[in-house]
Amino acid sequence: MAIFKPWLFILLPFIITAPFAFTYYRKKSMGYLALVIGQVDKVENSTVYLYPNKIIINNLQIISKERLRYAEMTKHTRNQYIGSGMHSPRESFVIHIGYIDVEGKNMTKAIVSRENDGQGSDYLRFCEELNSLVGYVAPKGPTLPHEI
Known part of the structure; x- marks a missing residue:
């Protein structure tokens, strides 16, 4: 027989919201926009x-805002065979950050996520924040059929 435990209803909201509160206060105290x-x-x-x-x-490694050029995100998906004719999709994300190094050369740095780690929204937000910070607008490809 189940016994009503009122302390559980008081403690449960704190347990659920604690990780979100910790992340928010850590972000606010360190002052970063994205991670x-x-x-x-x-x-x-x-x-x-x-x-x-x-x-x-x-x-x-530090790259100042003046040397940042752009950020582009791509998503890679592959199917991994797991047995009995079954396949499991594996997703990973890559952010390419374009910048000018100390010597004045155009360079690119890649940040690659692990497969299926659930950071896709973090990578997208990082990319959008960086592009809005430097004022980069991604070029839009042609929408009409055209010859190449």
Whole structure:
């Protein structure tokens, strides 16, 4: 027989909202606009912070806002065979950040997510925030049939 436990209804909302509150206050105290975790320069679990005036990669590499050019996101999907004729879709996301390095050359840095890690919306928000910060508008391709 189930026993009514009123303390459960008081404690349950705190348990559910605690991770969201922690993330919000951490973001507010550190001052970053967006955060993604992925592979950068063959280093797994790299943390990339987007601040209003710079990008910081692994707390080691800094790219200032003046040198940032654009950010483009792509999604890669592949089907992995899991047995008995079944396939499982595997998704990963890649952000390409275009910037000018210290020597004045155009460079690109790629941030690759792990497969099926659920960070697609974080990658998209990071890309949109960075593009709005630098004023980049992605070129639209032709919508009418045309010869190439």
